[in-house]
Amino acid sequence: MRILVVEDDVNLNRQLSEALREAGYVVDQAFDGEEGHFLGDTEPYDAVILDIGLPEMDGITVVEKWRSTGKGMPVLMLTARDRWSDKVAGIDAGADDYVAKPFHMEEVLARVRALIRRAAGHSSSELICGPVRLDTKASKATVNGVAMKLTSHEFRLLSYLMHHMGEVVSRTELIEHMYDQDFDRDSNTIEVFVGRLRKKIGVDLIETVRGLGYRMQAPDNVR
Ligand code: CA
Numbered sequence: 001m002r003i004l005v006v007e008d009d010v011n012l013n014r015q016l017s018e019a020l021r022e023a024g025y026v027v028d029q030a031f032d033g034e035e036g037h038f039l040g041d042t043e044p045y046d047a048v049i050l051d052i053g054l055p056e057m058d059g060i061t062v063v064e065k066w067r068s069t070g071k072g073m074p075v076l077m078l079t080a081r082d083r084w085s086d087k088v089a090g091i092d093a094g095a096d097d098y099v100a101k102p103f104h105m106e107e108v109l110a111r112v113r114a115l116i117r118r119a120a121g122h123s124s125s126e127l128i129c130g131p132v133r134l135d136t137k138a139s140k141a142t143v144n145g146v147a148m149k150l151t152s153h154e155f156r157l158l159s160y161l162m163h164h165m166g167e168v169v170s171r172t173e174l175i176e177h178m179y180d181q182d183f184d185r186d187s188n189t190i191e192v193f194v195g196r197l198r199k200k201i202g203v204d205l206i207e208t209v210r211g212l213g214y215r216m217q218a219p220d221n222v223r
Pocket of ligand 1: 008009051052053054
């Protein structure tokens with residue numbers, strides 16, 4: 001899962017990005033509204049954390065512009081404390097949720113998890129596919145109740161596939177959601193990761209769809 005953080009406060013941006021990376025996400029950072037708008041416009045994100053007060057272009061305008069061009073990724077707005085009018089303006093402009101500053105990092109992480117889950121159509125924080133359970137809260141996965149030992153790449157891959165169970169996901173899509181913009185991407189590595197993940201799961205839940213990509217079984221199809 002790939003997140004964009006748009007925040008001009010360098011320290012806060014760093015703290016948010018570090019916390020998100022620690023939670024297993026891949027993160028791109030922008031420090032003004034124009035850069036943030038450009039990235040959100042050109043790169044696919046699973047969620048965006050967007051400060052309202054930004055240089056070059058304010059957060060409200062950024063989200064409005066995305067929505068007017070059909071960009072539908074979940075947006076969590078960071079607002080000033082006690083500015084209820086900012087919250088209303090943010091939601092009206094197309095933001096999905098907000099957190100007032102100063103905030104607890106745990107709250108931001110919980111809201112991001114919920115936004116990503118809901119955007120993928122899941123209401124529970126635990127995603128289940130046959131013997132595999134993904135705890136989005138703890139960033140951990142189990143098979144038949146036994147903890148899976150996953151590298152960060154394998155975890156991101158499993159997480160993306162499980163959020164999109166039953167859907168065909170292309171290699172390009174996987175790469176775009178597993179690596180940040182600066183990463184030297186190689187689509188062959190995806191095959192390697194899928195192979196390792198299959199071995200760790202033990203049962204064949206990830207189907208190769210020839211010429212298209214991969215599909216994690218829909219839960220209803222798994223005994
Ligand atoms: Ca700011």
